[in-house]
Amino acid sequence: MGFKTGDFPPVDVDTFLDKPLFERTKALALHWVQFGFGSPKMIPTTYVLKLVFLYLLAGTALITWTSGVGPFWDVAGWWNEPVVYQKLVLWTVLLEAIGLAGSWGPIAGKFKPMTGGVLFWARPGTIRLRPWKAVPGTGGDTRTVFDVVIYLGFLASLLLAIVLPGVPSESLSAVLPDNTSGLVAPWLMIAPVVLLVLCGLRDKTIFLASRGEQYLPAMVFFGVLPFVDMIVAAKLLICAVWIGAGVSKFGRHFTNVIPPMISNSPCVPSKWLKRAHYRDFPRDIRPSRFATFMAHVGGTTVEIITPLVLLFSTNYWLTLAGVVLMVVFHLFITSTFPLAVPLEWNLLFGYLAVFLFLGFPNQDGFGIADMSSPVLTVAIIAALAFFPALGNLRPDLVSFLPSMRQYAGNWASALWTFTPGAEEKLNTISPRPSRNQVDQLQALGYPAAVAEITMQQTIAWRSMHSQGRGLFSVLAARLDDLDRRTVREAEFACNSLIGFNFGEGHLHGLDLIEAVQKRVGFAPGEFVVCWVESQAIHSKVQHYQLIDAALGVIERGHWTVADAVNEQPWLPNGPIPLTVTWRAPQPAGETAPGQPVAP
Template sequence: MSSDTATHSGLRPATFLSYAEVPASGEAQRRLTFRERLFGFCHGLNKSDAPRNPFPTALIFVYLVKCVLYVLIFYGAVRDPSLSLSDERNAKRWIVYNVLTDAIGMNATSGPMGFRSTLWFCFVPLYNFLTPGTITGPLVPGIKAVRGRALVAGYIVYIALLCRAMLSPSIGAAEVLPPLALLAVMAPFDFVIAECSRAEHYGYMLFALAFSDSWLFGLQIVQIGLWTGAGVSKLGPWFKYTVVNMSCNSPLAPLMPSFLRALHTGFPTDMRPSRLARAASAFGTCAEICVGPLCAFGPTRYLGVVLALGFHSFIFFHLPFASVQEWNIFCMWAAVYLFGVHEFALPPSGAVHPALATVLLLGLVVVPAVGQLFPARVPFLFAFRPYAGNWFFAWHVVETKALPKLRRLKTAESLLFEENDPTSRLAQLPFLKRRNAYCCDAEYASQFMQYGLPAQLVAFPHYRPLVPIVELLEQRRGWASADAYRLLYSMPFLALVHGWNLAAGWHMREGAPYYPALQATCGFEKGECFAVVFKPTGLLSRTAEWFVVDVADQAVVLRGKAPLSELEAMQPIEMDVDALRRFVVEDDMKKER
């Protein structure tokens, strides 16, 4: 593309190895406003005649290879070869194996769709959890969010205990309770380690393994609870946007342009979900709520298993952000093993141990119920709200001149995604270099993270105020153009700052220990770094809320809320500053001027 091109049509789509072409570059890009830059990406790919995935199709093969290795490592190095795969010992080893591989960063969030480079493809958590001075995510307010040597030592012992449990001839209370106890001790100081270990799923299952006569029942109840809670979380008006977003981001999107257009009310002028999208989301919600009871009920258990396999295959092949392919494989295994190989039944003794019953009641009922009704108080994984379309999302808005201050943070790689250049190494391979193969360039990576990703996410009504909030910051700070600041999306940012993040903006909640730790390290002046935070909506609520924090003094400078129905009535990039002002309930930036 020439340096003065600013066209939105006729651009190269993504191919097997290449990303899509950027909508504009050079001087043409510099002339565009922030809103105009988002418009270049807002239809999935550069104003194309149908939404398309801007990522190379080869990513699906990257994840297929990664997942094959994940299974082969277990099969070749962890399972007991003297026993069948369905034997109790191998089933228990599989569970511990998944806790371990997630805890070191091999599974969820790893890979390109987790916004990681090839240098630290799988092991970003290891860098943070083993490095004193990195920022933590304390569970308890008031604790300093900086990692000390004791926490590093605790993590090392935790990994060692998981290895011991995984390779033990028998796995019971003596093997699983020590790592769980240590995880509980570390959680008040860094809850990210528990999140990275997927304690809301594998952790509960690990605890069930401590009970020799009811471990299978415990696993079955955990899996049913997860499916049911996840389905319930989609009962609000937000899930239909997830269906549209995931379908348009799929590597298979180019094969079904008519279907993708039909998911919108009137593509490309009316981008709201159509009746087809609403019907698809209703089916998905019903299926997820019903899959657990279907698996548990004897006459329908095979139907439930087939439904679960279809549900998780759908997620797997859509390559969603955060890279949870291994988790979907685990859920498919759980469906087959827990409800296909075995029938749902009470423990042989007919009674559940009080300790197991208590943990299951708290973890599968009480905590998720609170998290569904008051989602800002409970991390979304523990509230069983995956893929609901109702997340705790946030963006840092940092003045360009202040970006070097971010380098003071201890992270495995750069917080500016384009500097990691995750696929450019491929272009240097001789057989690709001879063919002039385009794999990735820093400009595309930069533009997608700053404009392409926000353009996709403002399709969700919760985040539509993002555009006018940024424009209001432009006015208040006197930023002359969109080049005067940088948007940094919370998931990849916190994945490097904390070591792991699965869309968990909960660590950026108001008053969180994160803000003083970030400021103590970076030393921002007032107005150099803002956090724009969107709170999730409770199951019975229909009001979206957001706030803006000036990181320099952790003061909330803007707060607003709006009925979801009014946000849904707008197009994704329609809301302007005047419309935003209608919903502002607190504005302290005026006082600064």
């Protein structure tokens, strides 16, 4: 791999696309094992430069200058200043909400332009996805001027809270009498909290992109709690995120996440180490025992045990060890450049571990027992646990982000399929700030076949995860023309339609398909989707829908997760067993060419 040249799959560009789908999937999955996406070093370098100059340097310079501390390069002078902590959280929210943090750039499927976010959400007429149809005043799927105004108001309110100096706080002075920088004025939190909720009720995309499930509680704490309660509540919040993510990794999915993530890391140059995460490359690329150890000891165990230690430890050295472990944990995730690229989030959480648990240790009056009221403690814990508990029991009701299931591998997911030429119809949607990804690559100079093979690497990546084998199984069992269809990974594809995705399948389910169909008008069979809900914590199956954009849902069913994880990505034994629970009536003998067929 060079700085400007990547490791392109070793295939014959002129003939590769004529091969059967699963033959292509196998070739690209085997290539992924050793090279990942094969991106040139220039791409991760671009992300590092964005982190260094936009997030760290520009952010800390602005924050310290407006807080009366610094200079910004004197980290020892401000790292434990409460107002800096508050503003760094707000700065992260601002970048996320604009679209300059997570789900940015080519690793997330944004090639030209490299930003989604604000280009979509500040433009009337783009697609909007409301979270709940029952909420009055949220009908429709088109962004209005009102939506743009409240979104821009949300950005402005965040920026205002960042640039205004801190104000004196009695509760802060009682604990830190020598502090002169104060706290962000509590009243400045009213507007961003209210506007983020309004934005979220109108468009769940903006709420999820802003990481509202984590930063909204933090902003509420900034606005209503006295200083000690604010710090302890922040500790409970970050531990809820860590522990929730750890619990979500129980089960069969997460082990399948680690190998392809390591394979794609530019910080793991050794092909031997990458292959060690697979059982018997190239014959068997299911996760090895080493991958299982890395997943559930280096991942699950660390995310559950270490936060509990940090919450209750009153020993400096034990706390220091826990903080170091969590900082290394987040730096490791950052180094792998996961496809949703939540790099700023991981750096922030590394800093928060240091600030909260070393800057304000439990033994100095900032433990759980030091909150002003036990009732408040219980209420905060219950509120933080509500959506993770509901989301694990009923994943259809809650996004995997408020469910705290980051990186768990247990995702709602989808594959989109188009008959020849049908995908091009998506480019007729207007207004739309970007085109289909394969067209974006061609606009950058990629030959058509090279652009297509590049995008097909994403479906090979999906096949290496548990739900990918199920999705491909449904398509193979139901579409008699699958080999000639264009197959797209929905997480990438929907990025070009709504400006964001973070592995959240609820952003490209039936609501988005219906919004697209309203604007494009696909014929029956032209655009067929297999979409699957994530697995409930008490269930052994995943429930899927087969959707024809022109006809709606035409089949529902489920597969057993164990069958999916036990199969190779390219399904050498054919589709895994499927159980159909409902199928739309279909007149005998009227199946059109390219339409789904009954098993």
